[in-house]
Amino acid sequence: MLDAASELMVERDTVDVSVADIAARAGLNTQLIRYYFGSKEGLLLELLKRVATRALGELNSLVVAPTPPVRKIELHIGGIVKTYFRFPYTTRLLRALVQGESSRYAAEVSKFFVAPLVAAQRALLEQCAEAGLIRHVDPMFFYFSVVGACDFLFASRYALRDVFHIDAIDDELRRAYASHVVALVMEGMRSREKAALPLRD
C-alpha cells in the first residue's frame, strides 16, 4: 500500500491522492487501508516514516563511519538532496502533515524525523569542530539553512519550470545542485575569520 501511494504521488506530482486510487493501485479495498492506517493522513505519516527511517539510517551510519569529518558533512548534504530526489513528494508530505488541519501530526514528525536529524547533524558538526576544521556553527541554524536550501529546489518546481524552463529535476541537476550547496556550506563554515560585517538592520 505504501508503495502504491508512493508511486501515485510521484506519477501525479502531488500528495493529493485519494484512498480509493491508492487502493485500486494496490489491488486492495479502501476498507483495508482505513483499517491499517486509520485515515489518509495516517497513511501519509507512515510514508514519511519510511522516508525518514531510510534517510536517518544512512545518516547515523555516516556519523560513526571512519570517514574524514568534513567529507561526512559533504556526503550528508548530498544525501539530503538525494532523499528529496528519490522521494520528490517528501517536501509536500511534510507540509501536509504539519500544517492546517493536520498539524496534530507536527509533534510526531518533529520526534521521529527532525529531532534525530538535528542530533546527527550536531554530532557531525562537533566532529569537524573538534578537529579544528570548521568554525563553530549553531546546529539549529545549520539545520534550517542546509535542509532549507535542499528542500526549496524540490518545493518550488513551479519556479524551476516557469522561470528557468526546467520541467524535471534529473540526475545531472541533482548532482550539480548538491555540489553547489556543499561548496557554499563547507567553504562558508571552513572560514575562520569573522565572516561578514554584522547586518546593521
Next chain:
Amino acid sequence: MLDAASELMVERDTVDVSVADIAARAGLNTQLIRYYFGSKEGLLLELLKRVATRALGELNSLVVAPTPPVRKIELHIGGIVKTYFRFPYTTRLLRALVQGESSRYAAEVSKFFVAPLVAAQRALLEQCAEAGLIRHVDPMFFYFSVVGACDFLFASRYALRDVFHIDAIDDELRRAYASHVVALVMEGMRSREKAALPLRD
C-alpha cells in the same frame, strides 16, 4: 481589506482565514470582497503582490545603489529574512497559490515575484563577479539555496517549537539567522579555490 487579511493571518498563524472573517475585521460585507478579488485566492494573490512589490522595490533600489557589491548581497539576504519576518505568512501564501487546486496562479506568481527577484539577484552576482569579489555562481542555484535557507526557518515553525523550544521568531533570532546565512553564502562564494571534492554519488 488586505490589511485585515494580513492581520488575521499573522494573529492566527495560518492563511486559512475565511472571507467572512476578513470581511468582519475590515467592517465590510463578504460580497464586496468577492466583487474586488473574485475569490479568496484572488485576495491571497493580491496580498502576495503587495509583499512582492515592497520587497522588489527595495531590492531594485539596492541593485543601482552606490553600495559596494558584496555588501549589496549581504543586505539583500538580510532583506529576504526581514520580508519573511514582517510578513510571516509569505511562505504559506506562496505555497497556497502554487500548489494543488490553486496551481493556476503559479505562472502569475513566477512572473510578478520569482522572475524579477532572480533578475535582480543575477545583477547583484554579476556586479560582484565583475569586481573579482566572488567566484562564478549560477543565479538559479543562488536563488534556490539562498531563498530556500531563509524560507525554511519560517516554513518550519513546528520544528522550531518542538525541537528547539522556540515559540516565536523575535528580532534577535531574525538578525542572528540572517547573519548566519550571510556568513555561509558570502564566504562560500568568496572562495576562489575549487570548493569541495565532487560528490561521487
